[in-house]
Amino acid sequence: MSKTILITGAASGIGLASAKMLLEKGHRIVAFDPQEDLMRAELPNCEEVEFFCGDVSKTADCQSSVIKTVEKFGNLDALMHWGAAHSTKRWDELDAEECNFIMAVNVTGSFLISQAAAHNMMSHNGGSIVLTTSASMLYGVTGGNGQGGPAYATSKAAIIGLNRSLARSLAPKVRCNAVSPGIAETAMIADYSTDQRAAMSKRFPMGRFGEPEEIANAGIFLISEKASFITGEVIHVNGGSNFN
């Protein structure tokens, strides 16, 4: 059955891969991202796609995106929230301003977009929410060389608590789960040095980084009926990088 899915971070990487894969499967999508030109350049201009240029750390943008979804397609079945900000500063470089910015986008933003979607889903036919955490918070990344630092890792850890809280609050009408990607080939890791890439790949039993589609598949599974008894969980998609 075709669904209406609101996708944040849809201009790039895993969000873009999800958007394309869901369109191929016959679903309708609302692509939410602050990078409007990129999003419009990457995705087809067709009846099954609506664009929303916005910032998940702003309540009004989150609420408006849900209103626009319902105006365009009549319903909202699922939220896939991939959008996030990155911070590579080490513990002795990070300041309150960058820390607060990362928390506002990654933590408060995850809450605000989930809240906006949940208000609609709880008063209609239910639905499913997918949040995004990161293997970086298990490993304890330290920043520098393009990798996430303490602000990013902390923000991604907080999303696990939010996921559990929302899953319990919204059940049984709405399921809420999270995907935890390992390193995937997207713009987010563009600043990795060659040495950094080689060192990080060795950490992975699979011997390589993930492709955005390999991460997107986990989110697509979680919003499907095949995941109808799964809520409050985190699916790790990281080529085995949690082993060490």
Ligand SMILES: NC(=O)c1ccc[n+]([C@@H]2O[C@H](COP(=O)([O-])OP(=O)(O)OC[C@H]3O[C@@H](n4cnc5c(N)ncnc54)[C@H](O)[C@@H]3O)[C@@H](O)[C@H]2O)c1
């Ligand atoms: N790529 C990786 O190695 C990796 C690893 C672990 C987790 N993740 C997570 O996967 C998700 C997708 O990241 P990606 O790798 O595709 O990165 P990406 O940089 O390719 O895409 C991130 C997208 O989020 C959007 N975004 C930024 N700020 C936003 C905001 N305020 N509101 C809405 N959207 C915003 C960006 O414009 C961009 O399109 C993120 O949550 C990221 O933290 C990625």
